[in-house]
Amino acid sequence: MKFFLSFLLLLPLLLVSLLESLVKLFLPKKRKSVTGEIVLITGAGHGIGRLTAHEFAKLKSKLVLWDINKHGIEETAAECRRLGAKVHTFVVDCSNRGDIYSAANKVKSEVGDVSVLVNNAGVVYTSDLFATQDPQIEKTFEVNVLAHFWTTKAFLPAMMKNNHGHIVTVASAAGHTVVPFLLAYCSSKFAAVGFHRALTVELAALERTGIKTTCLCPNFVNTGFIKNPSTSLGPTLEPEQVVERLMDGILTEQKMIFVPSSIALLTILERILPERFLEVLKRKVNVKFDAVIGYKRKQQ
Structure with missing residues (x-):
């Protein structure tokens, strides 16, 4: 009863907050400058990571690019240099904590303090639980979740000292809603979303309001x-449209970005909806992709 009464007292604040949010929808959002900021992007050798690097290059940021694929990362670096950016590349296995910490130390000594960290590297295995090998499950969590801890622990102290920075978590719609045959992936992305949300409130509790956080959750890309x-x-999203939304979210300091917004x-x-209705709704959404089903093989 005491909690209910306390909630009633908060209703005026709720109404004001809702009105404020409604007004903000129609106002142009101020975009911050990232010129000269040291931006580190993991998984920068292809896809969303590569295109994000291009966008930061256009904004005159200094880039630090990580990827396990040396050829891919050098291609990204060459394209960013043509756009006028200063670029440093490091071949890093984001499934390896020691590799991450070693590379982070090199970045801090050779380049400087990272002020924008984009945790983009990820892996996915499209298979049911039985067809997903144990090392694949381990790697999924090592890259999609644990790497976020290690990179953040490496670069957050300087941000904390300066009360300035931005940590970006590239997660997925699969971090909010689940589909069959992506069990390890969905679990890891739920953890990544949880990491972002917990880090956000922890930074607030530590009164480091100058450090911003953003989480990207797209559908199939x-x-x-x-x-x-x-x-x-x-239709399946193109990387360009996802990165456009990501950059807008970073520059306007949005905490959560869904692509498409209907997610x-x-x-x-x-x-909030009954489970029976949700089962019908999920059939209507009709998510499909090629997957390996090991359960059927076990029955044969």
Whole structure:
């Protein structure tokens, strides 16, 4: 009863906050400058990471690019240098904590303090639980979640000291809603979203309001990792449109970015609608992609 009464006292604040949010929808958002900022992007050798590097290069940021693929990262670096950016590349295995800490130390000594960290590297295996090998499950969590801890622990202290910085978590719509045959991936992305949300409130509790956080949660993106994806929510997203939304979110300091925006509504509906209705709704959404089903092999 005491909690209920306390909630009633907060209703005026709720109404004011809702009105404020409504007004902000129609006002142009101020975009911050990242000129001269040291921006580190993991998984920068292809896809979203590569295109994000291009956009920061256009904004005259100093780039630090990490990827396990030396050829891919050098291609990205060459393109960014043509755009006028200063670029430093490091071949880093983001599934290896020691590799991350070693590379981070080199970055701090050779380049400087990173002020924008984009945790983009990720892996995905499209298979059911039985067809997903144990090392694949481990690697999924090492790259998609644990690497975020190690990079953040490496670069956050300087941000804390200066009360200035931005940590970006590239997660997925699969971090909010689940589909079959992506069990390890969905679990890791739920953890990545949890990492972003927990880090956000921890920074607030430590009164480091100058350090911003952003989490990107797109639907299927045409990067080649998932074969033949489809859903009634719309066509497979192109990396360019996802990166456009990501950059807008970073520069306007949005905490959570859904692409498409309808994903946000689905995450709300999952929490309030009856389970029977949700089962029908998920069939209507009709998520499909090529997957390996090991359970059938075990039965044979």
